[in-house]
Amino acid sequence: MFRVVLLGLLLCFLIALNNVGLAISELQRFQHPTKGDGSLSLLVVGDWGRRGAYNQSEVALQMGIIGEKLDIDLVISTGDNFYEDGLTDVDDPAFYESFTKIYTAPSLQKQWYNVLGNHDYRGDVEAQLSPVLREKDHKWLCLRSFIVETEMAEFVFVDTTPFVDKYFKEKEHTYDWSGISPRDEYLTNLLKEVDSTLKESTAKWKIVVGHHTIKSAGTHSNTVELEQRLLPILEANDVDLYMNGHDHCLEQISSSNSPLQFLTSGGGSKAWRGDVSWWNPDEMKLYYDGQGFMSLYLTGTKVDIVFYNVFGEVLHKWSRSKQLSSAV
Numbered sequence: 001m002f003r004v005v006l007l008g009l010l011l012c013f014l015i016a017l018n019n020v021g022l023a024i025s026e027l028q029r030f031q032h033p034t035k036g037d038g039s040l041s042l043l044v045v046g047d048w049g050r051r052g053a054y055n056q057s058e059v060a061l062q063m064g065i066i067g068e069k070l071d072i073d074l075v076i077s078t079g080d081n082f083y084e085d086g087l088t089d090v091d092d093p094a095f096y097e098s099f100t101k102i103y104t105a106p107s108l109q110k111q112w113y114n115v116l117g118n119h120d121y122r123g124d125v126e127a128q129l130s131p132v133l134r135e136k137d138h139k140w141l142c143l144r145s146f147i148v149e150t151e152m153a154e155f156v157f158v159d160t161t162p163f164v165d166k167y168f169k170e171k172e173h174t175y176d177w178s179g180i181s182p183r184d185e186y187l188t189n190l191l192k193e194v195d196s197t198l199k200e201s202t203a204k205w206k207i208v209v210g211h212h213t214i215k216s217a218g219t220h221s222n223t224v225e226l227e228q229r230l231l232p233i234l235e236a237n238d239v240d241l242y243m244n245g246h247d248h249c250l251e252q253i254s255s256s257n258s259p260l261q262f263l264t265s266g267g268g269s270k271a272w273r274g275d276v277s278w279w280n281p282d283e284m285k286l287y288y289d290g291q292g293f294m295s296l297y298l299t300g301t302k303v304d305i306v307f308y309n310v311f312g313e314v315l316h317k318w319s320r321s322k323q324l325s326s327a328v
């Protein structure tokens with residue numbers, strides 16, 4: 001009798017544990033309204049927080065002007081939000097000095113959706129995720145991994161830093177892994193969530209955002225862990241765009257074997273001039289080693305991508321059309 005009760009208790013405990021596990025791994029969803037005509041316009045910037053230095057302020061100024069012109073709905077940050085070592089805590093003045101004080105243009109006072117970069121993981125990660133920052137500056141929103149749904153596009157933001165083996169081995173820097181252990185379980189759950197989200201999505205455009213590159217000709221080059229584990233999921237689920245930072249450049253690489261585009265927007269401040277490796281010219285649509293940012297315009301049938309330099313001049317444009325799926 002006693003054994004049966006004990007077994008029953010153990011079972012309840014396991015079920016409860018499992019439910020908690022599921023609740024934690026479920027990605028948070030946000031709905032973002034589109035314009036009246038269903039279109040969506042946004043800017044993408046990465047690798048920026050340097051208290052205005054290295055042309056961060058100049059890029060911000062041009063983002064404001066282009067943002068106004070395009071009447072943007074939101075901004076995406078591809079991570080490395082605060083150099084060199086993220087935020088110390090929610091009261092770190094870097095939040096004001098590198099974000100609030102820099103992106104002051106009226107057009108940029110829209111929702112920012114931020115992911116974390118490896119430099120952010122060198123500080124207090126929970127600080128960047130904290131609602132306290134959202135109160136200090138309402139445009140700020142940063143989570144590890146999450147989903148933004150709009151009328152015709154679904155954005156899946158993926159926390160890529162914990163995938164990269166070398167950060168777990170290197171001795172020069174310490175990383176705040178407090179929220180992601182056990183690592184294997186965290187990564188497996190995350191990939192499962194990303195896969196099921198993309199699989200269930202009926203959105204016209206599927207867009208995945210992470211800090212790290214999947215494919216890049218810049219200093220950091222490809223991130224092999226993501227090529228091995230994330231890329232097959234993107235390909236299997238017909239993802240249209242993968243957008244990242246990490247390499248401090250502006251770059252577009254097309255896949256030879258799928259419509260997937262790899263877009264690097266990591267030119268928010270310090271750029272890595274002259275640091276580029278050879279890449280198949282059939283796939284390489286743009287490589288620019290200075291500062292700048294990217295815009296994205298989406299309708300139900302078309303996506304337009306434009307890259308801009310520090311003067312707001314257009315460096316490169318790319319478009320793709322999709323037929324309206326016949327409903328009848």
Ligand SMILES: *[C@@H]1O[C@H](CO)[C@@H](O)[C@H](O)[C@H]1NC(C)=O
Pocket residue numbers: 053054055270271290291310
């Ligand atoms: C700022 O941008 C200009 C124009 O591209 C460039 O000449 C200059 O070197 C940049 N400054 C820094 C600190 O990167």
